[in-house]
Amino acid sequence: MVLPSLELPKLPLGDAIEWFVRWLIKNLSVIFDFVSDVLSAVSGALSDGLLWVHPVILIIIFSIIIWLITNKLTAILSAIGLALVWNMGLWPELVDTLVLVVVGVAIALVIGIPTGILMTRSRKLEGFMRPILDFMQTMPPFVYLIPAAMLFGIGVVPGLFATVIFAIPPPVRLTYLGITQVPLEMKEMSIAFGANDRQVLRKVELPLALPSIMAGVNQCIMLGISMVVIASMIGARGLGEVVLYSLSRLDLSLGFESGLAIVILAMVLDRMSRNVGSGKQTPLSRLIEKYNNYRKQKKEENKEEIEQAA
Amino acid sequence: MxxxxxxxxxxxxxxxxxxxxxxxxxxxxxxxxxxxxxxxxxxxxxxxxxxxxxxxxxxxxxxxxxxxxxxxxxxxxxxxxxxxxxxxxxxxxxxxxxxxxxxxxxxxxxxxxxxxxxxxxxxxxxxxxxxxxxxxxxxxxxxxxxxxxxxxxxxxxxxxxxxxxxxxxxxxxxxxxxxxxxxxxxxxxxxxxxxxxxxxxxxxxxxxxxxxxxxxxxxxxxxxxxxxxxxxxxxxxxxxxxxxxxxxxxxxxxxxxxxxxxxxxxxxxxSKILDARSISKWPRELVRDTESASVALHRMKKADTDYLFVLGPRYKLVGLVMKEDLLPLAQKREKSFTDVIKEANTVSADTIMRDVYSELRSAEKDLAVVDENGRFLGVITHSVLLMTLDERKGGDGIAES
CATH class of the missing domain: 3.40.50.300 (P-loop containing nucleotide triphosphate hydrolases)
Known part of the structure; x- marks a missing residue:
């Protein structure tokens, strides 16, 4: 059966987008080149710096950081996992991937969290952003690679661009959600005690929304890692590149090892970002508490001395 | 103003x-x-x-x-x-x-x-x-x-x-x-x-x-x-x-x-508006547990009563002493009367008046009002309660019960 075809002209939606991107390249290439240069310099320097340090030292430093913000067991398991990656000979790739994720997530957070805050202040902006966020999250991430490659060429920067776009919705949404869930009575209280807008945000809304915001950060990191393989399709270096390479060669052994390295990195970053802001006791919080108690004690001793002197 | x-x-x-x-x-x-x-x-x-x-x-x-x-x-x-x-x-x-x-x-x-x-x-x-x-x-x-x-x-x-x-x-x-x-x-x-x-x-x-x-x-x-x-x-x-x-x-x-x-x-x-404290009065006479039996008897005579509330240090209520128990002690020239102190009926300061009333009905003697630390705040006599009720609009409601 042949469907009767409607003789309507096709809407040139795709063409319009392509025309728009080409227009951007033609007119704003200075800006894109500048951004591209800065980002590749920053991530290059980060990678080089981390690779300059011996892996063992780096693993120890990471483990101490993880121990401080989580617990001993997580730190030991992370150390073993990272050592395994080193042993598999994937350490330089791991560092490249780590830099890609960290820089991408940092950019996503710097843009995402303030956007979430602004959305709570303006209903219009919220209504405008909601479909855009849906769009960003559901559009297959491969599609971002095309304009990314057109705007920034081949390499780490288009990978970053795609990562940022893909990873930005959770911090925006969860910041917005966290702030709108702060009880009205709390905001009313702070205003009734004379707070201005900035104080309401800084002293009431952000602290109370922190668990939700941190959940957004965690989600952002996870999405960033899931972009690693895709970003390598346009030349971003790292573990994704190895996965892609072993796929094209049907090299199961290398594919499994590089995949496992991504899993280890993901788990380490997840544990690191999950506990922050949850108010759980960690070695770091205990250290801070001890320091505060020590300071308090010192102060009281000083006071007594002054009193005795007087 | x-x-x-x-x-x-x-x-x-x-x-x-x-x-x-x-x-x-x-x-x-x-x-x-x-x-x-x-x-x-x-x-x-x-x-x-x-x-x-x-x-x-x-x-x-x-x-x-x-x-x-x-x-x-x-x-x-x-x-x-x-x-x-x-x-x-x-x-x-x-x-x-x-x-x-x-x-x-x-x-x-x-x-x-x-x-x-x-x-x-x-x-x-x-x-x-x-x-x-x-x-x-x-x-x-x-x-x-x-x-x-x-x-x-x-x-x-x-x-x-x-x-x-x-x-x-x-x-x-x-x-x-x-x-x-x-x-x-x-x-x-x-x-x-x-x-x-x-x-x-x-x-x-x-x-x-x-x-x-x-x-x-x-x-x-x-x-x-x-x-x-x-x-x-x-x-x-x-x-x-x-x-x-x-x-x-x-x-x-x-x-x-x-x-x-x-x-x-x-x-x-x-009757719920008033509590025990607000209708209590300070009694005309009290006795301390360190004072002697004859002093206690003297005060009873002055106040025309046959019992007194006994207070300890810091106005803590100890109990009450009866005239009939003190007389033998005074005759024997015994000073301390701590052995004959009896337990007093007490209500706490925030007891609402309705509850005070039922408490008072079952008690022969006046009620002592005490705070949460057992400190004596005053007494409620039968006459005080009736007078207070009479002054209020709700007095007739209480009389029925």
Missing amino acids: TAKIEAKNLVKIYGENTDKALELFNQGLSRSEIIQETGLTVGVAGVNFEIAEGEIFVIIGLSGSGKSTLLRCINGLLMPTSGSLLVDGKAVEELNEEQLRKLRGEEISMVFQHFALLPNRTITDNVAFGLELRGVPYEERRERAQKALISVGLEEWKDKLPDELSGGMKQRVGLARALVMESGILLMDEPFGALDALIRAEMQEELVSLQREIKKTVVFVTHDLDEALRLGDRIAIMRDGAIEQIGTADEILSEPANDYVDRFIQGVDV
């Missing part, structure tokens, strides 16, 4: 584009008619009152009667749609943002129904919150916060988080946070509404005794008439955004302005 707080034809309509609703209101349409016509709610419908300095002014009404809305107009959390609200003679609705913040930070503080304590801050930091917003240096605000915590009896909890405290304690923190601001006006939005009855009575008592020291202008919102009658120097009864009557507890109970007020107060048991 000028009023501390004054409302002049205060109207608050919720929503945007209130012009039409206001016009309808001025034409005299009712609240429900205005909702039907415009979809907007009239929160406060043309209210006038004056609150004097140092007065506890209670606003009472059912939920939705506009009492919380009215309260929020005083510190500008809500702005009147028309009319005016004056604090110290200055119209709140004419202040700019900066002046409004100054007014809230320095002149008016507020206590909330659900406490509104920040869960991430310690008790001290919660109490110091207002001072922090005002820019008081860290050390000074902590010191002042801790002083305020002492005044509400929570100094040992200063480093705890709000989640570790009971409801009553949380509200004490809320009160301390308001007191530390040293502002002249205290707004209280159903502050004891979320507490259970026993704690509520305790907090009411504390507020009254605190007010004797601090003498602030208190605007207190509640839906509990007993609470209103107990605390309020004057009481405003609200319905549908309007004030039905303003007056002292006596005026409202004895001369309700209209049917609504009459029905509103029907729910009250008059």
